[in-house]
Amino acid sequence: MAVERISESEYAVITPLWEESPLTAVEIADRVADAQGWTLQTVKTLLSRLVNKGAVAFEAQGRRYLYRPLIERDDHAVAESRRLIDRLFAGKVSPLVAHLAERDVLSKEDIAAIEALLKDLRP
Amino acid sequence: MAVERISESEYAVITPLWEESPLTAVEIADRVADAQGWTLQTVKTLLSRLVNKGAVAFEAQGRRYLYRPLIERDDHAVAESRRLIDRLFAGKVSPLVAHLAERDVLSKEDIAAIEALLKDLRP
DNA sequence: CATTGTCGATTACGGGTGTAAACAACAAAT
DNA sequence: ATTTGTTGTTTACACCCGTAATCGACAATG
Numbered sequence: 001m002a003v004e005r006i007s008e009s010e011y012a013v014i015t016p017l018w019e020e021s022p023l024t025a026v027e028i029a030d031r032v033a034d035a036q037g038w039t040l041q042t043v044k045t046l047l048s049r050l051v052n053k054g055a056v057a058f059e060a061q062g063r064r065y066l067y068r069p070l071i072e073r074d075d076h077a078v079a080e081s082r083r084l085i086d087r088l089f090a091g092k093v094s095p096l097v098a099h100l101a102e103r104d105v106l107s108k109e110d111i112a113a114i115e116a117l118l119k120d121l122r123p
Numbered sequence: 124m125a126v127e128r129i130s131e132s133e134y135a136v137i138t139p140l141w142e143e144s145p146l147t148a149v150e151i152a153d154r155v156a157d158a159q160g161w162t163l164q165t166v167k168t169l170l171s172r173l174v175n176k177g178a179v180a181f182e183a184q185g186r187r188y189l190y191r192p193l194i195e196r197d198d199h200a201v202a203e204s205r206r207l208i209d210r211l212f213a214g215k216v217s218p219l220v221a222h223l224a225e226r227d228v229l230s231k232e233d234i235a236a237i238e239a240l241l242k243d244l245r246p
Numbered sequence: 247c248a249t250t251g252t253c254g255a256t257t258a259c260g261g262g263t264g265t266a267a268a269c270a271a272c273a274a275a276t
Numbered sequence: 277a278t279t280t281g282t283t284g285t286t287t288a289c290a291c292c293c294g295t296a297a298t299c300g301a302c303a304a305t306g
Contacts, residue, residue, distance in 0.1 A: 077211045088200045094236035113217035
């Protein structure tokens with residue numbers, strides 16, 4: 001079953017699970033409280049939506065659940081990136097980089113990093 | 124007034140206007156019918172939402188409207204790209220390129236194009 | 247035991263989205 | 277002049293999203 005897309009808020013909630021898992025709802029809420037300022041209830045709602053979407057699994061530990069991610073962070077990042085690149089740049093990455101460069105969104109270090117990794121791709 | 128974000132469907136409808144403008148609702152519907160298969164009504168709904176969002180303007184020509192874009196294609200592309208890169212890659216482009224390279228999303232030509240344009244950035 | 251706290255589950259609710267159908271006004275055709 | 281078609285406008289409606297409040301069950305505490 002293909003995993004459904006997850007929303008931006010759901011992404012914020014699954015992120016701590018990619019760093020450490022399993023975690024309880026309370027632990028996750030603690031980790032996102034700072035950046036998001038959500039109540040525990042909101043985090044629980046987002047968690048159950050993630051479960052419904054097949055992106056997160058849980059296992060009961062006594063009366064509470066331990067959550068762990070079912071999707072990979074990289075898979076999600078690549079899928080979302082491809083969607084955007086397909087839609088906005090006809091599937092090519094160079095126009096994206098060109099536009100960002102034009103708008104000075106690329107730092108010196110970022111540019112150097114891209115050049116380095118592309119160089120390593122060549123046989 | 125900051126222009127609101129536009130949805131994916133709205134993007135599909137404004138796209139023909141970036142290629143040629145002004146256009147009537149019927150002309151736009153014709154141009155997207157192929158890819159999207161929407162009825163004229165749907166296209167009109169999306170057009171009026173774009174107008175409400177300040178992304179498209181119209182001018183009455185007799186009984187029908189001539190639409191033209193108010194936002195730039197590049198501005199939109201860059202804004203959406205930045206959002207994604209900020210969210211998924213902490214604002215850096217190199218991890219994006221790295222992930223795509225890893226998954227073989229980058230064609231030979233795409234890689235060459237990126238290298239060329241980055242080289243030209245250097246003073 | 248009875249109260250209080252805590253869990254997950256259910257319900258809420260306004261706004262956005264995808265996808266139109268219905269409507270009112272006007273023009274074209276008969 | 278009446279019918280028919282075409283315009284934009286209004287209304288629809290189910291589903292997703294952000295953001296919870298409420299509820300019923302169980303646990304902890306007194």
